[in-house]
Amino acid sequence: MNGKNLEVLVMAGLFVLLLAAPFVVYPVLMMQMLCFALFASAFNLLIGYVGLLSFGHAMFFGGAAYITAHTVKVMGFPPEAGILAGTLAAAVLALATGVLAIRRQGIYFAMVTLALAQMVYFYCLQSPYTGGEDGIQGVPRGRMFGMIDLSNDLTLYYVVLAIFTFGFFVIYRTIHSPFGQVLKAIRENEPRAISLGYRVDQYKLMAFVLSGTLAGLAGSTKAIVFQLASLTDAAWQMSGEVVLMTLLGGLGTVIGPAVGAILIILMQEKFKTLGDWVLVTQGVVFVLTVLLFRKGIAGEIAAYATRIRR
Amino acid sequence: MQTPEQTDYIIETAGLTKEFRGFTAVNNVNLKVRRGSIHALIGPNGAGKTTCFNLITKFLTPTRGTIHFNGRDITALKPADIARLGLVRSFQISATFPHLTLVENVRLALQRAAGLHYQFWRSEHALDKLNGRAMELLSDFGLADHAHLTAVELSYGRKRALELATTLALEPEMLLLDEPMAGMGGEDIARVAELIRKAAKNRTVLMVEHNLSVVASLSDKITVLARGEILAEGSYAEVSGKPEVIEAYMGTGASTGGAAQEAHAGATA
Structure with missing residues (x-):
């Protein structure tokens, strides 16, 4: 009980910080962090609470980004409709790929998701709508609901914060819901969950679709923020990066993945001058995390808090 | 026939x-x-x-x-x-769910029959109404005092008792x-x-x-x-x-x- 109160308190504190952040930090950087924080949190719903390691989440993130960019730039959708279209497309993609992937477990699940994501990647590379190597550039930010001008970074920041908060709340609610309890049961002991009469594939599929949809929401939002959908969003490296963010912050913790995402983005930003050495730095940080704090940053803090309360 | x-x-x-x-x-x-x-x-x-x-x-x-x-x-x-x-x-x-509490373990067996298993939009407080029945089952098996421990903390014999309590919660034939x-x-x-x-x-x-x-x-x-x-x-x-x-x-x-x-x-x- 106590742990949950603490969780809520920490989240409320972070939210206040996020409200004030764009006055201190460059808003575009903050928006990038929020998009990736949502992406990592969505990914964590699957690995942290069902125990399924997807290695293809870039297909939802990147796929949704392309759909949003295309609908807004070419078809003239307003931004909110573009984001909705991208997110819905990710949901449909997640349903289609999930039906195939959840039949397998462990490394096979990871390989199937990777293979499917690569198919999406090559589609993005080859299709006439996606601009090949260039991606879709110069996506207009437009006016939300016809009145909120998103070309102002500060305005857009609060829209992105609202989207992030919504997505994060959906994840939080899912984790702490009757459905979330069943997910935890499946993660803890799948045969036992079956023997209690749970058709586990249905729950796994639902979690997969939820996770993919929210990853799509993050990708769609990112496309509006950067006015760009590119191959980077759909590439396998993106799938790997979200694993890294989640592990760094704390797998299976509520705010860990968001913390991990923010740190990775900050590192990429601060060490920009190092060029390709950023990757080496990331590697070192990752190795240190795995060696020193197994549960990730938020995971270790939570474990410490539990210890001192006892 | x-x-x-x-x-x-x-x-x-x-x-x-x-x-x-x-x-x-x-x-x-x-x-x-x-x-x-x-x-x-x-x-x-x-x-x-x-x-x-x-x-x-x-x-x-x-x-x-x-x-x-x-x-x-x-x-x-x-x-x-x-x-x-x-x-x-x-x-x-x-077979228990090791990192869930005893109440949560037993409740999982009750959730499906109560129709509380697909709802991801509801708070887990919706499950509180099952706590009474879960506690009843736990005390039948002498586990009421441990209801808020996690299953992993139990001795082997008690884990067996928890497993039986969970199984019986389904009221199997x-x-x-x-x-x-x-x-x-x-x-x-x-x-x-x-x-x-x-x-x-x-x-x-x-x-x-x-x-x-x-x-x-x-x-x-x-x-x-x-x-x-x-x-x-x-x-x-x-x-x-x-x-x-x-x-x-x-x-x-x-x-x-x-x-x-x-x-x-x-x-x-």
């Missing part, structure tokens, strides 16, 4: 056979479990007891043969659906217990035997068990398996006197050992 004779048996298998790559683990087993009885399945290692068990609960698919539960053919059903019919199994390794006494010491055995006796009220129990004194004191009927086939059937007194049963336990040794055990391990894995 069913004759009264048919409904007398809750489980009936006909010609049940399971082959693993040419090795026959269970061969042409016709098992009948009488409604309301405690029925034990015994036999030396590798006799096919656990395989039989996994076949009945559909954790394995039979190569040949049929299984009827309450006169209904369940051979083609999936394990989760078998459980929904009221045929619930336990596992050799005590029939229990299948896979070696309920495995790895347990003296006091625990007596306590769990008492729990099983309690759980068997108004229910049918089929159990696999190695501890023969437990089998002798608990069960109404015993089926002895050896090399995948039924060797003998009857009360403990009847089967324990039979020379072929004594031979199966004492006189087998190397002849069946290796291959049979491997298949057995494959089946339980």
Whole structure:
């Protein structure tokens, strides 16, 4: 009980910080962090609470980004409709790929998701709508609901914060819901969950679709923020990066993945001058995390808090 | 239409056979479990007891043969659906959800029937209304004082008790217990035997068990398996006197050992 109160308190504190952040930090950087924080949190719903390691989440993130960019730039959708279209497309993609992937477990699940994501990647590379190597550039930010001008970074920041908060709340609610309890049961002991009469594939599929949809929401939002959908969003490296963010912050913790995402983005930003050495730095940080704090940053803090309360 | 004779048996298998790559683990087993009885399945290692068990609960698919539960053919059903019919199994390794609290463990068995399992948009406080029933079950099994510990913190015997409490929360018509006494010491055995006796009220129990004194004191009927086939059937007194049963336990040794055990391990894995 106590742990949950603490969780809520920490989240409320972070939210206040996020409200004030764009006055201190460059808003575009903050928006990038929020998009990736949502992406990592969505990914964590699957690995942290069902125990399924997807290695293809870039297909939802990147796929949704392309759909949003295309609908807004070419078809003239307003931004909110573009984001909705991208997110819905990710949901449909997640349903289609999930039906195939959840039949397998462990490394096979990871390989199937990777293979499917690569198919999406090559589609993005080859299709006439996606601009090949260039991606879709110069996506207009437009006016939300016809009145909120998103070309102002500060305005857009609060829209992105609202989207992030919504997505994060959906994840939080899912984790702490009757459905979330069943997910935890499946993660803890799948045969036992079956023997209690749970058709586990249905729950796994639902979690997969939820996770993919929210990853799509993050990708769609990112496309509006950067006015760009590119191959980077759909590439396998993106799938790997979200694993890294989640592990760094704390797998299976509520705010860990968001913390991990923010740190990775900050590192990429601060060490920009190092060029390709950023990757080496990331590697070192990752190795240190795995060696020193197994549960990730938020995971270790939570474990410490539990210890001192006892 | 069913004759009264048919409904007398809750489980009936006909010609049940399971082959693993040419090795026959269970061969042409016709098992009948009488409604309301405690029925034990015994036999030396590798006799096919656990395989039989996994076949009945559909954790394995039979190569040949049929299984009827309450006169209904369940051979083609999936394990989760078998459980929904009221045929619930336990596992050799005590099956709990280790990092959930005891209340949460038992509640998981209640959630499905209460329709609280797909809702991801509702707060988990929706589950609080099941807490009363969960606590009742926990106190039936002497676990009320530990309700807010996680299952992993319990002793082995208590984990077994928790498992039974969770299973009974489903109010199953029939229990299948896979070696309920495995790895347990003296006091625990007596306590769990008492729990099983309690759980068997108004229910049918089929159990696999190695501890023969437990089998002798608990069960109404015993089926002895050896090399995948039924060797003998009857009360403990009847089967324990039979020379072929004594031979199966004492006189087998190397002849069946290796291959049979491997298949057995494959089946339980």
